[in-house]
Amino acid sequence: MASLPPPLYNDAMMKDFDHTNPTPIIDVELCNGCGLCVTACPHNALGMVDDKAVVVHPQACEYDGCCELICPMQAIDRPFLIILGET
Numbered sequence: 001m002a003s004l005p006p007p008l009y010n011d012a013m014m015k016d017f018d019h020t021n022p023t024p025i026i027d028v029e030l031c032n033g034c035g036l037c038v039t040a041c042p043h044n045a046l047g048m049v050d051d052k053a054v055v056v057h058p059q060a061c062e063y064d065g066c067c068e069l070i071c072p073m074q075a076i077d078r079p080f081l082i083i084l085g086e087t
């Protein structure tokens with residue numbers, strides 16, 4: 001039987017995820033501290049802390065994905081919650 005792929009997000013990564021004001025999840029293990037995402041963020045939501053990218057102003061984040069697109073390490077992800085409903 002084929003084994004399942006590993007989960008994209010573990011509990012530790014999701015613990016602070018806010019469905020009402022989502023912000024990107026940054027994997028500090030993958031982040032190389034280049035700062036490209038900080039420069040690319042049009043809403044100044046990101047900053048560098050100890051040479052790692054951090055969402056320093058979560059309320060400013062518009063979840064547009066510029067940071068995710070520019071990251072050369074694929075360290076940034078934007079999870080989406082799929083809600084099924086009847087029409």
Ligand code: SF4
Nearest residue numbers: 031032034035037071
């Ligand atoms: S662009 Fe990616 S690797 Fe560079 S600082 Fe941001 S999260 Fe880290």
Ligand code: SF4
Nearest residue numbers: 041061062064065067
């Ligand atoms: S999703 Fe957009 S607004 Fe939010 S941190 Fe990334 S670039 Fe900035």
